[in-house]
Amino acid sequence: MSSSPVGLHRVLAPSGVLPQAAEKLDASPGIWPDEVRIAVERLNLDAASYRQLAEAHGGDGTAIRRAVLDIIETRGKMQNPVTGSGGMLVGVVDEAGPDSPLGVKPGDRVATLVSLTLTPLQITDRLREWDGEGEQVPAQGHAILFARSIVAKLPDDLKPELSLAVMDVCGAPALTARVVRSYVDKGIKPVVSVIGGAGKSGSLSLVAARTAGAARTIGVVPVQQEKERLESAALADVVTLADARDPVALAKAVEDAGGPADITVVCVDVPGCEHGAVLSTAAGGTVIFFSMATSFSAAALGAEGLAADVTMLVGNGYVPGHADYAMELLRAEPGVRGLFESRLAED
Amino acid sequence: MSSSPVGLHRVLAPSGVLPQAAEKLDASPGIWPDEVRIAVERLNLDAASYRQLAEAHGGDGTAIRRAVLDIIETRGKMQNPVTGSGGMLVGVVDEAGPDSPLGVKPGDRVATLVSLTLTPLQITDRLREWDGEGEQVPAQGHAILFARSIVAKLPDDLKPELSLAVMDVCGAPALTARVVRSYVDKGIKPVVSVIGGAGKSGSLSLVAARTAGAARTIGVVPVQQEKERLESAALADVVTLADARDPVALAKAVEDAGGPADITVVCVDVPGCEHGAVLSTAAGGTVIFFSMATSFSAAALGAEGLAADVTMLVGNGYVPGHADYAMELLRAEPGVRGLFESRLAED
Numbered sequence: 061m062s063s064s065p066v067g068l069h070r071v072l073a074p075s076g077v078l079p080q081a082a083e084k085l086d087a088s089p090g091i092w093p094d095e096v097r098i099a100v101e102r103l104n105l106d107a108a109s110y111r112q113l114a115e116a117h118g119g120d121g122t123a124i125r126r127a128v129l130d131i132i133e134t135r136g137k138m139q140n141p142v143t144g145s146g147g148m149l150v151g152v153v154d155e156a157g158p159d160s161p162l163g164v165k166p167g168d169r170v171a172t173l174v175s176l177t178l179t180p181l182q183i184t185d186r187l188r189e190w191d192g193e194g195e196q197v198p199a200q201g202h203a204i205l206f207a208r209s210i211v212a213k214l215p216d217d218l219k220p221e222l223s224l225a226v227m228d229v230c231g232a233p234a235l236t237a238r239v240v241r242s243y244v245d246k247g248i249k250p251v252v253s254v255i256g257g258a259g260k261s262g263s264l265s266l267v268a269a270r271t272a273g274a275a276r277t278i279g280v281v282p283v284q285q286e287k288e289r290l291e292s293a294a295l296a297d298v299v300t301l302a303d304a305r306d307p308v309a310l311a312k313a314v315e316d317a318g319g320p321a322d323i324t325v326v327c328v329d330v331p332g333c334e335h336g337a338v339l340s341t342a343a344g345g346t347v348i349f350f351s352m353a354t355s356f357s358a359a360a361l362g363a364e365g366l367a368a369d370v371t372m373l374v375g376n377g378y379v380p381g382h383a384d385y386a387m388e389l390l391r392a393e394p395g396v397r398g399l400f401e402s403r404l405a406e407d
Numbered sequence: 408m409s410s411s412p413v414g415l416h417r418v419l420a421p422s423g424v425l426p427q428a429a430e431k432l433d434a435s436p437g438i439w440p441d442e443v444r445i446a447v448e449r450l451n452l453d454a455a456s457y458r459q460l461a462e463a464h465g466g467d468g469t470a471i472r473r474a475v476l477d478i479i480e481t482r483g484k485m486q487n488p489v490t491g492s493g494g495m496l497v498g499v500v501d502e503a504g505p506d507s508p509l510g511v512k513p514g515d516r517v518a519t520l521v522s523l524t525l526t527p528l529q530i531t532d533r534l535r536e537w538d539g540e541g542e543q544v545p546a547q548g549h550a551i552l553f554a555r556s557i558v559a560k561l562p563d564d565l566k567p568e569l570s571l572a573v574m575d576v577c578g579a580p581a582l583t584a585r586v587v588r589s590y591v592d593k594g595i596k597p598v599v600s601v602i603g604g605a606g607k608s609g610s611l612s613l614v615a616a617r618t619a620g621a622a623r624t625i626g627v628v629p630v631q632q633e634k635e636r637l638e639s640a641a642l643a644d645v646v647t648l649a650d651a652r653d654p655v656a657l658a659k660a661v662e663d664a665g666g667p668a669d670i671t672v673v674c675v676d677v678p679g680c681e682h683g684a685v686l687s688t689a690a691g692g693t694v695i696f697f698s699m700a701t702s703f704s705a706a707a708l709g710a711e712g713l714a715a716d717v718t719m720l721v722g723n724g725y726v727p728g729h730a731d732y733a734m735e736l737l738r739a740e741p742g743v744r745g746l747f748e749s750r751l752a753e754d
Contacts, residue, residue, distance in 0.1 A: 064685070066713055068655060077681060078654050080712050175453040178712050231711070307425050308415060335425060339413070349703070349721070356703045356721060357694065364578070364724035365427050365525055366413055367555040372721035374696070374703060377711035 063092035065207035070180050072136070079178035079206075082188035085136035087180035087204065093159040094207040098151040098170065100181070103197040104224070105147040109140035110195045116142075121192025128197070132183050139177040146176030147195070149203055150220065161175075162211050172203065173210035173226055173383065180204040212383035221404055222397075230262035231351045232391055233268035234382035235375060236325050239298045239346055240272035243322060249275035253314050253340060255304045256328030257281055258290040261350055264398045266295045267389045278317045280304065282328075291404075293395035302336075304328055304372050310336035324349050326375075334358040338368045350375035410439035412554035417527050417600055419483070426525035426553075431732075432483035434527035434551065440506040441543035441554040445498040446515065447528070450544040451571070453494040456487035457542045463489075470538025475544070475627040479530050486524040493523030494542070497567065509558050518574055519550065520557035520730065527551040559730035565737075566752055571734050576608035579697045579734055580615035581729035582722060583672050586693055587619035590669060600661050600668035600687060602651045603675030605629055605637040608697055610746045612672045613642045614736045625664045627651065629675075636749075640742035649683075651675055657683035673698050673722075686717045697722035 063069045069092065071077060072084040072200075079085055091097050105128070117123035132138050132162050139146050153168045164170055172179060185200035205211055212230075218237050236252070243250040252269035256262040257279025268275050279296035282303060290299045302313035304326075310333075314321055320342040326333055331353040338359070340398050341347050347370055349359065359372050411573045412417045418424060419431040426432055438444050452460075452475070461667025464470035479485050486493050511517055519526060532547035552558055559577075561570050568592050583599070590597040597614035603609040626643030628634050629650060637646045648661035652671075657680075657728065661668055667689040673680055678700040685706070688694050694717055696706065706719050737744050 076653070076655050078686075078713075080682075080709075097718045150685060154680060154730045173711075174714065177706070210711070210714045240685050280675055306423070308423050317700075335427075339425075352704050352707065354703045356700050356706075360699065361429075361522070363721075365521055365559070366425075367521065367557045367725055368723070369725060369727055370723065372723055374706045374710075374719035374721060376715070376717065376719055378716060380716055 063094055063207070065094065065215070066207040067178065070204065079176070082287045083135065088180045089182070090203050091155055091157050091204065093157040094161070096156045096160050096162055096164060096205040096211070098149070098172070098203045098205065099154045100149055100151040100199050100201045100203055102150045102355070103138060103147060103199050104149065104175065104342040105138070105195040105197060106140070106143070106145040107195060109143045109145045109147065112140060112143050118159065123192070125187050125190055125192035129183060129187055132181055137176060137179055137181050143178070148172050148176060149179070150214070151172060152225070153204065154202065161207055162205060162209060164211055164213065169214045170211045171214060171224055172205065173212055173227055180189045194250065210378055215387055218387070221384045222400060223387070225260060225266070225400055225404060226390055227383050229264060230382040231377035231379060232261035232325070232375060233264040234379035234385050235348060235383070236265040237268040237272040237381060239323055239348060239373070240269050244273040248322065249273055250317060250322035251276045252323045252325065253278040253280060253319060254296070254327060255280045255333060255337060256326070257296055257299065258286040258399065259327055260400060260403065263293065263295050263329035264386055264389055265327060265398050267393045267396055269391065270335035276318050278314060278319060280310065280313065293399050295393070295395045300329070304336050305330065305332040305361055307336040307339045311339040314340040321336070321345060323348070326354065329353050331355065335362040335366070338363045338366055338370055340369050341368070343369050346371045346373065348373045348375050359406065410441055410554070412441065414525065414553040415482040417551065425569060427522070429633045432527045434483040434529045436529070436549050438502055438504050438551065440504040441508070443503045443507050443509055443511060443558070444520070445496070445552065446501040447496055447498040447548045447550055447673065449497045450485060450523065450546050451494045451496065452485070452544060453487070454491045454543040454615040456492045457495065458540045459487060459490050460680035465732060470539070472534050472537055472539035474530055476530060476534055479528055484523060484526055484528050491524070495519050496503055496524060496526070497561070497571070498550065501520045501549065506554070507550060508554055509562065511558055512570070516561045518561060518571055519552065520574055523701070557725060562734055563735070569747060570734070572607060572747055572751060573611070573615070573713060574730050574735055576611060577729040577733035578672060578724035578726060579608035579672070580611040581660040581726035582720070582733050584613040584615040584727060586670055586695060586720070587616050587621055588686040589618060591620040595669065596620055597669035598623045598625065598666060598669045600627060600666060601643070601672045601674060602627045602680060603673070604646065605633040605746065606674055607747060607750065608670070610640065610642055610743050611733055611736055612674060614740050616670070616745055619738065623665050625661060625666060625668065627657065627660065636746065640740045640746050642740070651683050652677065652679040653682060654683035658686040661687040661711045663692060668692060672697070673701065676700050678702065682709040682713070685710045685713055685717055688715070688717050690716050693718045693720065695720045695722050715754050
């Protein structure tokens, strides 16, 4: 038997499924040559998962802690059986197998960017430092990363909270830049509209678009306060107000701001933005959907109903080098950093 | 006031929404310079819509007919208020405005490829030729097409049922061919895997991939009978059996058939195929999701969990020239035609 890059060799039950679909993983600490073991410092539970546990246990911290421990011991991973979701973790690389392609070495402080739902995990301190209140869980133990995994070193020059907030959305700027570059390579400097431009993924996507060669960047925001915020951060050539759920209003706002867009990036987590995104995009253009509230059928049928020849991309959270690229944008662009820091201060 | 290419000028209520979202459209017969009026011959009701109406009226044909008439009279379009769905229609072009970009002229027999949910419609014969039983509704009246609409001439050399079956899925081969060509243009002859290769959209996509320059085509089917059917049609270089909902099994089957695929085309309407499609696609490859059962979040999170650098496309049902292209494939390839005819005979 050899190890599988996606971790099939760690699946205990049911046999033959991917780690994310498994009921139970083998979280034993000995690593295969292509694996990495991490000494865990902190788990960040997925918000939906924590909320479910808190409600199920009436907010009793001790009971919530026991429930989390029980899940990890039973499943060999932190995957809430009700919500199906996990979270991510921060720790220090303990051992990296000689064949691991992840590019980390012992002592590196890292965050995992793949979900806890597929990460073998053992806890050794009974989570005694955690009061069970809140999604941030100080923890001791170890986690295993497979060859096909995603991990990012935490930069020394940034606060961990800031780095984690950037990593959480780093797929969006990387894919936006890639799509913009594909236009530039064809000799077209595209107009790029980012719906939800003042948010975390949106602001990074605006900077990525500009850096990658957009002719014009348009930030779309829903309320005046966000407009002022994005304007003072100076991340878009034009900032415009529109309700993204209203296709006609959105298309007009983008048009008036110098559109239609060659590339539309959807970064707002509200349902019903598909038709507006399509309608505000030029024929032959591209829509990238990063919002998890996107409806596949609304996008497909909406484009057909509007006879819109647009390429529609499912925003993949993984693009090689995405975390480093997002960090570079944050460092290079004070406006983005300011937005992130002010959002962190609000949380 | 001028007419809007997407039909905003025909929206009576609520104001400012797209025709598909409207409660009521203006279906009056006078056309704007960029519109087309069609003399209706037959409505094809959406299957889900007909089923709902039949159940609501206990299968009473007269009551179902009255319900359909009532919807069309009230709304100015055939959009089932419960299911939200419509269908399409067949008719003859009655008048084409001088500014219409649709390329049709009076006397052309056509099918509309945009949904009835956004097509202004008036019925003049009380649907008296329809017994209310079944989705095919002989009808007299008129329908209006906007500038941004999709309409296809019914070829003289093919039975209407066959043409309509092809038109129903014609977006898939057109987009598949476009993506294959984008690889060929970069000097790569791609391996193309079509999941659900023996179905209507799947078989056309296989032929499109081969015609556009694929190095190898792999048809994935779920059962032995479909395998034999696809093999005897000779539409794929290799036909392989796999359950597309089982990512590990699917990836292995595609690998054994000469994969991983550079391009994976998902044409099976069953939920849960996202991870398998991603896992059986090579790094840097492309997945095109045509199945309406696709979950946006399963695709996005699945690719991230597998650290898969794949481009994922929402299968847009509209690509310019898609209906003519699909008809050409059908005419040129007896294997596709045979599959379609045998499926029609089964229905």
